[in-house]
Amino acid sequence: xxxxxxxxxxxxxxxxxxxxxxxxxxxxxxxxxxxxxxxxxxxxxxxxxxxxxxxxxxxxxxxxxxxxxxxxxxxxxxxxxxxxxxxxxxxxxxxxxxxxxxxxxxxxxxxxxxxxxxxxxxxxxxxxxxxxxxxxxxxxxxxxxxxxxxxxxxxxxxxxxxxxxxxxxxxxxxxxxxxxxxxxxxxxxxxxxxxxxxxxxxxxxxxxxxxxxxxxxxxxxxxxxxxxxxxxxxxxxxxxxxxxxxxxxxxxxxxxxxxxxxxxxxxxxxxxxxxxxxxxxxxxxxxxxxxxxxxxxxxxxxxxxxxxxxxxxxxxxxxxxxxxxxxxxxxxxxxxxxxxxxxxxxxxxxxxxxxxxxxxxxxxxxxxxxxxxxxxxxxxxxxxxxxxxxxxxxxxxxxxxxxxxxxxxxxxxxxxxxxxxxxxxxxxxxxxxxxxxxxxxxxxxxxxxxxxxxxxxxxxxxxxxxxxxxxxxx
Amino acid sequence: xxxxxxxxxxxxxxxxxxxxxxxxxxxxxxxxxxxxxxxxxxxxxxxxxxxxxxxxxxxxxxxxxxxxxxxxxxxxxxxxxxxxxxxxxxxxxxxxxxxxxxxxxxxxxxxxxxxxxxxxxxxxxxxxxxxxxxxxxxxxxxxxxxxxxxxxxxxxxxxxxxxxxxxxxxxxxxxxxxxxxxxxxxxxxxxxxxxxxxxxxxxxxxxxxxxxxxxxxxxxxxxxxxxxxxxxxxxxxxxxxxx
Numbered sequence: 253x254x255x256x257x258x259x260x261x262x263x264x265x266x267x268x269x270x271x272x273x274x275x276x277x278x279x280x281x282x283x284x285x286x287x288x289x290x291x292x293x294x295x296x297x298x299x300x301x302x303x304x305x306x307x308x309x310x311x312x313x314x315x316x317x318x319x320x321x322x323x324x325x326x327x328x329x330x331x332x333x334x335x336x337x338x339x340x341x342x343x344x345x346x347x348x349x350x351x352x353x354x355x356x357x358x359x360x361x362x363x364x365x366x367x368x369x370x371x372x373x374x375x376x377x378x379x380x381x382x383x384x385x386x387x388x389x390x391x392x393x394x395x396x397x398x399x400x401x402x403x404x405x406x407x408x409x410x411x412x413x414x415x416x417x418x419x420x421x422x423x424x425x426x427x428x429x430x431x432x433x434x435x436x437x438x439x440x441x442x443x444x445x446x447x448x449x450x451x452x453x454x455x456x457x458x459x460x461x462x463x464x465x466x467x468x469x470x471x472x473x474x475x476x477x478x479x480x481x482x483x484x485x486x487x488x489x490x491x492x493x494x495x496x497x498x499x500x501x502x503x504x505x506x507x508x509x510x511x512x513x514x515x516x517x518x519x520x521x522x523x524x525x526x527x528x529x530x531x532x533x534x535x536x537x538x539x540x541x542x543x544x545x546x547x548x549x550x551x552x553x554x555x556x557x558x559x560x561x562x563x564x565x566x567x568x569x570x571x572x573x574x575x576x577x578x579x580x581x582x583x584x585x586x587x588x589x590x591x592x593x594x595x596x597x598x599x600x601x602x603x604x605x606x607x608x609x610x611x612x613x614x615x616x617x618x619x620x621x622x623x624x625x626x627x628x629x630x631x632x633x634x635x636x637x638x639x640x641x642x643x644x645x646x647x648x649x650x651x652x653x654x655x656x657x658x659x660x661x662x663x664x665x666x667x668x669x670x671x672x673x674x675x676x677x678x679x680x681x682x683x684x685x686x687x688x689x690x691x692x693x694x695x696x697x698x699x700x701x702x703x704x705x706x707x708x709x710x711x712x713x714x715x716x717x718x719x720x721x722x723x724x725x726x
Numbered sequence: 727x728x729x730x731x732x733x734x735x736x737x738x739x740x741x742x743x744x745x746x747x748x749x750x751x752x753x754x755x756x757x758x759x760x761x762x763x764x765x766x767x768x769x770x771x772x773x774x775x776x777x778x779x780x781x782x783x784x785x786x787x788x789x790x791x792x793x794x795x796x797x798x799x800x801x802x803x804x805x806x807x808x809x810x811x812x813x814x815x816x817x818x819x820x821x822x823x824x825x826x827x828x829x830x831x832x833x834x835x836x837x838x839x840x841x842x843x844x845x846x847x848x849x850x851x852x853x854x855x856x857x858x859x860x861x862x863x864x865x866x867x868x869x870x871x872x873x874x875x876x877x878x879x880x881x882x883x884x885x886x887x888x889x890x891x892x893x894x895x896x897x898x899x900x901x902x903x904x905x906x907x908x909x910x911x912x913x914x915x916x917x918x919x920x921x922x923x924x925x926x927x928x929x930x931x932x933x934x935x936x937x938x939x940x941x942x943x944x945x946x947x948x949x950x951x952x953x954x955x956x957x958x959x960x961x962x963x964x965x966x967x968x969x
Contacts, residue, residue, distance in 0.1 A: 526811040533833035534744040537751050540836050585937040586886040610883040
């Protein structure tokens with residue numbers, strides 16, 4: 253479930269994956285740098301607070317100023333912060349945050365001014381736990397900062413208390429400084445910076461990637477085209493970075509090799525055809541001198557069988573590279589012609605009436621495919637019923653028979669070359685088993701497919717086989 | 727059918743295994759046969775003699791059959807039948823376009839070859855090839871190309887027809903608006919598949935109608951003439967082949 257969700261957002265292309273990886277890395281780097289920035293800023297603020305507290309404490313501790321009364325701070329400048337309070341003891345509340353770094357800092361500030369502190373405690377206390385700070389806040393609200401009045405900046409939540417007991421004195425001197433809210437918004441800055449950097453990087457990388465992926469895409473399209481058509485023309489020019497360029501050069505060389513192998517195969521098959529058909533022709537002439545008519549007919553039939561098998565083999569080898577173009581053809585008339593051929597031989601073939609359908613196709617090839625299906629039907633299935641019809645998925649040529657069908661497990665392998673329902677390859681059942689393979693190859697040559705399915709009657713028993721060539725709609 | 731007795735044949739094929747029995751068979755059928763094992767030998771022979779017909783193998787070492795065929799049709803006007811081992815449609819059309827009168831695909835039925843020889847000789851006796859080489863017959867938007875044996879519907883779609891249907895249609899377009907009775911049609915159509923065609927002419931006509939009539943039950947192009955036979959009820963133009 254999760255993996256599927258991930259794979260949906262995970263881009264599949266090289267370009268997408270690279271851009272996403274860059275975005276993630278950039279976000280991480282920005283996060284780290286923002287965290288560092290934030291902690292530096294916090295340190296700086298704390299230093300400032302300690303410094304303020306130290307400046308207030310120093311005159312009192314040096315006794316330049318009178319020690320304030322324990323019940324309230326002495327005010328020299330009313331309205332300017334909270335004065336120093338003198339207390340007999342200083343208690344740390346449970347919610348206070350002790351700042352030991354601040355204590356060390358304060359101690360060194362005081363020491364620099366010749367004040368030796370016996371004890372120092374620095375805490376951050378919630379404003380609501382400290383009545384003096386609360387009172388100060390109320391005063392500030394009345395005449396206080398503009399930004400806080402207008403509600404733009406939230407009022408301070410904490411107050412820093414710096415308590416010092418100078419050496420040889422019994423009482424604590426306590427200074428208070430309100431801790432301003434952080435004006436720093438790490439989230440927003442992070443996102444906007446990241447976006448800016450990302451936009452810049454994407455711009456640069458898209459150019460580089462384009463140089464890399466464009467030739468790769470062209471190569472992919474070329475490979476797909478070549479696999480489909482085996483057309484040696486239209487090879488792509490080597491382009492892009494060196495690695496891709498070499499890939500294209502190597503691919504072109506391989507294509508050339510495949511083409512020449514296919515050409516050699518065609519030439520070889522042509523030669524085989526010629527070399528076998530000439531002696532067969534001689535044999536066919538010679539049997540005319542056989543006086544026994546029945547014997548001569550049987551010889552002629554045998555020769556015809558050999559020729560048909562030879563034609564099937566040659567066709568199967570050539571089916572991927574037809575030399576004739578497709579032309580709009582009356583498919584109904586073509587099917588009728590095949591049906592008529594079988595009818596003339598006295599075979600039980602029926603053709604369903606249907607509308608006239610014109611499709612671009614290669615008549616010689618498609619005729620052979622349909623002929624093979626019908627021939628199988630009458631040979632193994634007692635009878636053939638042929639129909640042509642438009643269907644939503646294309647144009648369907650169906651050939652039904654009343655035979656035993658094909659065991660479900662064998663339906664896929666039955667379409668491989670040299671495969672027959674009867675494994676004995678007994679010539680009494682005829683054929684070299686090329687018929688279905690050739691029919692399928694021809695259907696594919698036309699961009700279609702061959703479907704084989706057992707037809708069942710009401711009781712679920714197999715009533716026959718239905719072979720369907722589905723051609724793409726015109 | 728008044729072909730000359732003992733027409734002479736020049737048989738050109740490099741394969742002795744085929745040439746000798748074929749020559750013997752043709753001789754038994756009443757032809758005077760001369761053999762040649764190569765195009766060069768055939769040319770030598772043609773200098774002294776004038777055969778009625780040439781049977782020519784396409785694939786031969788040295789000068790091939792197509793080249794000799796072109797020479798024959800350009801200079802001598804001797805009817806030619808090509809013998810080819812390849813069955814692909816392109817080869818057939820190429821063969822016919824360079825001036826051959828017919829072709830047979832190896833291995834052929836010897837009787838069929840004889841039927842074709844007689845048919846070509848018959849056409850030659852009537853004066854030249856049946857139609858000028860680049861002519862097609864046009865009727866009611868249909869086009870029949872005798873050379874390529876192609877029938878094209880008014881919408882441009884190729885309509886596959888059998889060789890019997892082709893010859894039947896040829897008979898009709900060569901005699902438009904004439905009543906052709908069954909015997910005459912049988913005579914004009916009969917060729918190689920004689921054993922097929924002694925089935926009724928009516929059957930072939932109805933097959934042809936299924937392919938070219940809008941409604942084959944109410945035919946308008948090929949009409950049945952009561953008590954007579956059939957008639958092509960359309961005007962036929964002979965035009966130059968397009969494309």
